[in-house]
Amino acid sequence: MTAQTEPDKGITPDQLRSNAIVTGTIFPEAVQVITATPMGSLVKLFGKGLRSNQVYDYFLGAEQLAQWQLSPETESYDGDPLKFRLGVEALRWGLAHEYDPYFSLAIACVDTLPHQLEAVYDYFLKLPRIRFLLADDPGAGKTIMTGLLLKEFKIRGLAKRTLIVALGLFHSPIRISKVKAITVFVK
Structure with missing residues (x-):
């Protein structure tokens, strides 16, 4: 040849x-x-x-x-820019919780209080086996803490099964809508 x-x-x-x-x-x-x-x-x-x-x-x-x-000296840049942006965003979201400990706050549409953040991020998420009964005084923000905790579980891939038990007093329309918003996200 x-x-x-x-x-x-x-x-x-x-x-x-x-x-x-x-x-x-x-x-x-x-x-x-x-x-x-x-x-x-x-x-x-x-x-x-x-x-x-x-x-x-x-x-x-x-x-x-x-x-x-x-191989060519330089890579060609004639790919689809929308697919590139989608790939970069997927990588960013996949790694975001490793760099931002309060990651679910960035995607939550609620205003949290300091004691709620402390409970979720300093106590609930730091233990090796996460199994909690979340009970507190009326109006202390249990629904918001539950939502943050479930969002973090979902983002980190930790939520396999979740049970939410509500008392009879919990059935007001406003509170039911909050629980529905949480359970819709977890599904």
Whole structure:
């Protein structure tokens, strides 16, 4: 086989330079060139596999180089920008709770009080086994604390089963709407 002059196929020895990425039939993966030294009709290639970090040290002839392809110097930026933004947002939301301990507050539409935040973030979420009975004085914000706790469980993937038990006095229309808002989010 001789070296072909097609624009998409084959590599010449002068194209092999440091940090170039090549693919071909000899190596099982794409290889980043560390050094390429011409030695007469052969080229001594010293490279590193991109997936396995395995070091490759070979003498290659013109026939072998003709079967290789050189990756472009720069990536093309002609992809769909909406899909890119969606992917970046998914990564950001997936990692947000690791960097923001009060993450559910950013997506909650309620105004919380300091004792509610302290109960949820300093006590409920810090224990290894999360099993609680949330009971407090009337008007202390149990519904808001429950909503924050359930949102955090959902975001962190901790909520498998949730049981909300309400007393007979809890059946006023305003309070029922709050519980429905919480249970709709948890489903």
